[in-house]
Amino acid sequence: MRSHASFLNSAEAARRLGISPKALRLYERHGLITPDRTAAGWRTYGPDEIKRAGAVVALRSLGVSLAEAATILNGDGTVLDRVLAARQAALEKQASTLAATVARVHYARSELAHGRMPSLAELNDVPPPAPPWLSVDLPWPWNGERFDLFDIGAVNYVVGPLGSGKTRLAHAIAKSLDGAKFVGLDRAVGGYAQARMDADGGLRRRVDAVLENLAAEGVPQTVALVALVAAFEDREPGAVVIDMVEQDLNRRSQLALRGLLRRRKADAPPLFLLTRSNVILELATITPSETVIFCPANHSLPMQVVPRPGAPGYEALATCLAPPEVRARTEGMIAWMPGASQPGASVTGAAG
Template identity: 55%
Template structure:
């Protein structure tokens, strides 16, 4: 290892690349990048390894699976066309949103030049994304009817809480209150009849399954049932009960990577979860939000994904690895009767 070059440990390398340390480990496991080893045997990333990892992260951001990324890095462009087409569509969507915002500003400046003072609400809306979705309602039991408001709904919104925290009731109320929303319950099976009747839907599901498989996912009825709901033309917002249900760890990791690549203009999703493979706190991006249902039945609150933020430790203690979640699946809190 050259003493003149700067070498970074995995956590620092991941921070500079804007990915999680888990993602770096996955790149290494797939043979896409090979960190050097220090004299003590620790992984380290020098300039060459960082450049390679940056290329991988950029290709992943374009929507390529790990297998497609490997092919592109090897000189094979297979898979680039659909990825570039999807990225173009995302950019065009952002451009439309920006054009709408520019038009609003132009209108407010015109009003101001004519002596009309813009309303504070109109000015405040300029800070939010175009078409911002918000919701407000009185909280159901086990809360006491407190008012709950959620603004700036992101493409991915995690709902998390301990057993008995009320997260399922919150999710169901969100599905009832949000316009054109649907609730996907825990009991779900692959609808083969629906796929047979809708070739376009089947094609989308099959394409997504292929992408997930290349990222290490295992095909199953639970995964297909989830993808049918995610890929179907229908509700503008989907609320999913325990998204990790029936999925192993590699499948969960592949699924959340797929959902993240949809971009900022994607259909909003509310994902109930207690899996750290789905909600990796180190990987939460700007298009994601965390909603915590506290164990003491205080009103649900949005939690920032960094240590020291209010509620962060409570969120972290609710999460477990998929193998732990599988062992405790179906358990309920129980207290022995008083003597």
């Protein structure tokens, strides 16, 4: 005996599937689903039909026609591979065309910023964009969505409010790059700097030279500062990813660190720095060798933000940055957190 509670009417089924009741009737006319009928003649959808209709919705989202969906659901899996191969080829062609157009628009805006109107010949000569410098399958809370990073600088900042997933993004970046090193919040107590300098005499000499100059400027030498200087001066191949770079640093130390970043050589391994300090990341003075990656609070995909008022994402980015005094006062505080059932939920600043 079936449970009527598990059967849905047309409106409920459509709402469950995220489609319209009209789409459900279309699926029925094509023989894709066969709803039951009540004694009064109303359509009713049980678990099996909801599952089958959900498969149709998924196939349609991939560009599969209703006729092709019927063949696939009746057991011919070879049709799905053939259809998806054609769909992929068409989408890649569209993506290539769109990327080339974006490159021309970017060039035109750059020329306009310098007071020039580019000619049609110049626009036609703009080369297509290179493949992404980095492609990452993002972890929770993005659940496997792809993030492509086309431009990186000598220094790359990763910014976002607490709970936005920026630490998880940083870990994913470090795992995706050959030879990359992740420097976590335990750097001040975990012996990170000492171990690296013991293994590399050249690194120790560079660190000692930097620390001597900073001491002459009145910058206090702390374990946290030494660890960061060691990470900055490391010349081993591979990017260096550093969690919350301002951790345990006062304003004077952060200003000194900012000066080191500005003097960083272009051929040094790239740095990825998580930060929410407006001393470390001063938007008004950012250089062309620096890029900014922003993780929105609503868990939309991370985005590269042009540090210019009015640019997409700029205002949200600016509101994430605060002076060292505010950052110290609000350390570990979070205004919103995912439900306890979500993996990795945390109320601390270290969760990113």
